[in-house]
Amino acid sequence: MKTLLLKLEPLIWFMFGQGILIGTILLTGWILVVGVLMPLGIVDPANLDYTRAHELATASLFGVIPLGQLILAALLVLPLWKGAHHIRSLLVDFGGGERDGIVGGLLYLVAIVGSGMGIAAVVGL
Amino acid sequence: MAGPAHPHSMAPPKPGRTRAAPPQMPASWWNTSRMRTYLLFDATGIIYLLVGFVAIRMIRALAEGAGAWQAAMQSLENPIYIGFHLLSLISVIFVAVRFFRLFPKAQPPSIGPLKPPPGPVIHAALYAVWIGVTVVMSLALAGVIF
Amino acid sequence: MSSTNTGEAIAPTQKTIIITRFDPDKDEVPRKQEYSVPCEDNWKVLDAVNFIKDELDATVSHRWSCRMAVCGSCGMMVNGEPKLTCKTSLKEYGDRVDIEPLANFPIVRDLVVELDGFMHKFEAVKPWIKRAKEKAEDKAALHDTKLTFSQSAEELGNFKQFSMCINCMLCYSACPVVANEPDFLGPAAIALGHRYNMDSRDEGNAERNEIFRGEGTVFSCSFANECSEVCPKNVDPAAAVNQAKFEAVIDWAKGLVLPSPSSGGSN
């Protein structure tokens, strides 16, 4: 497992890095509006009813580039990698170096499954 | 004061010529302000993973249709969800601030023929993009634009 | 001007200095020993240890040489933080100062730690100028002053900072990853490899990037940044390590696209 991880490390690190950078940049507005302001009623949830939400999500640039779906895909997938990788390093810091192969492997498996689910959902819009 | 580190940490390639005491690290290594900041930064990983899955759930609902979407939106009004999202909001802001601070130094002096701008410029650009995207995204989601 | 060079000498303050003792032939595990030391106002931490060695207890073992923060031998944990003891004022500490061997290293004796693990990592990054076509084949050319390389201020600036490392290993003692991942090349060694990668005279990037992706992978670093915080020479090893990741990823991606050219000779 450890050897496999070692081979994939550059890719993992790339996804993780984008998770921090792009993930954070995209998540902030999402969490703010959908997770906080609308549930609290500060912004009317009606502004994001199904029709509008679907329209936004499938909006495209010049009719060819599916911008909405691309943004959503990044928003769904990248944070998972940031999360998995950071949990792994947190565990290592608290003495989990020995089991790093297995634990890391499991965490990335979660990220992979999540990524698959996220992309399927986005494609299915 | 000291507790054990990994027994092979910084071990020589072949056994030393005399018995050595295993490596130690300060028992409270995590208990300095810098270390706590760093560990918190790592710990936001848990939040990111969860936020990611919540978002996936929302988009799956959106793909399923109006009813599912409606229900999903309503479920977010649960105080536990609201609390979680407030925590997430703090997390992303914290991640942004620490990461943007460190990001410029992780830039190689050149990437092929390209030269990244000086540190302060990168720093400012990161903030500008972050805030810009957040504002546009928020206004779009809130129905003010688009 | 400070009181160190004008005015009268100030009477010493008595401090308790606690030293970690370990003699593999006598002690099962390290123990602590306390000494009461009359510390002068302008002393560095090292001065107190030397005082103990000279006047109180000659059996205390530690390494030091230059006492001017450049040879890199006097690193120790002072109240739980890795410090270059010849550069750290004793004044900064209270009445009790706890001096331990550098964290994350096997302890050879008292304040002396095992260095060979570090030397091995140091050597592993091939820290020398590597040319695709070695000038060394033509020794006469190598000796010719007209054939020194030309290097602009900017090219020098790209790596100069990373060439300032004195191998004091404080960064290894501070890094949480080093404490738990014995294979990790670690900050100073990666900074050194990166220093050569960034040197306009060097052409060994591909080979070093492969090492950086190998067993002691640079990707183990979780950007704790502690290495740079404790570095007494402002090398900023965290910058080096994270730039090295960047380069290693780009190099890896290139390798996926282009069939890899043979990675050069042996050393």
Next chain:
Amino acid sequence: MEITRHDIVIVGGGGAGLRAAIEAAENNPTASIALVSKVYPMRSHTVSAEGGAAAVAREDDNLELHGFDTVKGSDFLGDQDAIQYFVQEAPKELALLENWGCPFSRNEDGSVATRAFGGMTTKRTWYATDKIGFHMLHALFQQSMRYKNIVRYDEFFVSKLLVDGGVCRGVAALDIRTGEYEAIVGRAVILTTGGGGKIFPFTTNGTIKTGDGMALAYRAGVPLKDMEFVQYHPTGLPGTGILITEATRGEGGYLRNSKGERFLVDYDYGVGNKAELGPRDMISRAIVQEIEAGRGLSGPYGDYVHLDLTHLGADTINAKLPFVRELAKTYVGVDPVTDPIPIRPVVHYMMGGVDTDIHGATEMPGLYAAGETACVSINGANRLGSNSLTECLVFGAAAARHAMEFSQGSSNGSDAALLAQVEEEAGRVENLRGRKKGGEKISEIRRELNAVMESGYGVYRQQDTMQSGVGAVAQLRGRVADLRLEDDSKVFNTELITALELANMVEVAEALAVSAAHRKESRGAHTCRDFTTRDDENYLYHTMAYHDPAGPRLGKKDVVLGKWEPEERKY
């Protein structure tokens, strides 16, 4: 007892030792080269050199000029054949170092930059901001890792040369880590153990500079040459003795007395605005004279004068002298951008050392020496700043080539005889370890030795104190035999190492004291109040000190003159 065989054994991992090892490894890729050092090589004191390394590089310079500056700097005691070889090899050696990655500072056009140094007529000192020694040592050390035929013995203390049939065939080395002796045998040995400034209390030298190599060769019967010449560097920090490089003056710094005057202008060492760029012996004397005339400042660590860099501005200081700024801030709490740095003359370098010829060979077949521990001699009675790092390279390489040649023609000694010597040495040191029955304390003897050396062999010397110093050192040598040691551990017993070093220091100090007392003239760094002029009639020769249980025996060796006839030394 372990015995390991190599072609060449190099003792010392500083600039000279590493250069020798690389040269030997390149010269003969099939040969095995042992590099033995009492500290990890990158800790060697070469690391502390700040200013730069000299070699002709500019259009307006030539070998002739570098040669003459060096001869004149040496007060005509340098051997001119060696100096000519030195200046001719110097540029090649520094070019090589550049090719090996040393990060030299650069001119606008990308070529290596040079700066002015004391006693040099033009800018010929190659530099890397103000950390040339550090960069040079690390570049050499890292380069040396390429050669698989260099076998390192890190933290091995050499305490005896193995001599069989009059030929040097290896060393007895104490593995500091285990406390066990090892016979490291080779068909030639090169000593590159650096100087011995630690016999003085106030020195720029690190604690490892205890003159071991000089003592090793001396005890083995090889003479020490010109030991009376000890360089005082004008600018050391009071208290610690940490060096503030001459490059501060090369870049335009001033020395000022308590009245704020640039007093050097009044001493005719240099002209006009180059007043500060005189050679070290003269400037040190000027500082002492100022202080004696009551124009010094005083502090808890004695009298001092000011080194003023404030007019250079923060930009120049940060770009060219960053380490000086760091040192001044850390060790005297002064920021040179805004305040003058307190400085006083400090023991810096030993011009003398193990007598060698131009190839680094000593009188003993198979034994070579290079670097500060050797005396070739290019430095004569006073070394010019920035010549010695280059010397380490030039003569380190030369010694390696000749030692390699010698070793290929020489036979292995008898293992039995060599092992017997190591066993005897191991026995002697074993008796010393934890020797609780002794009556003398290491730190006490060191302190007394330091005091004697300081009072007798300072910037200015006097017959009576030099004579009484000779007696005092001889007496200390006797007392060293009765040291009391507390630490009976085998592993990393630094007290034992200190005791061995102390014995070496006393030996070197005695040779120095006797050599100094006999030279009744003033030449270069050896300045007597009772004999104020240079006496070429009677003293134009190298002093040779031979070991003798009763105390050093002196001899003479001719100075190699040549192109340049001795003349009055005026700047």
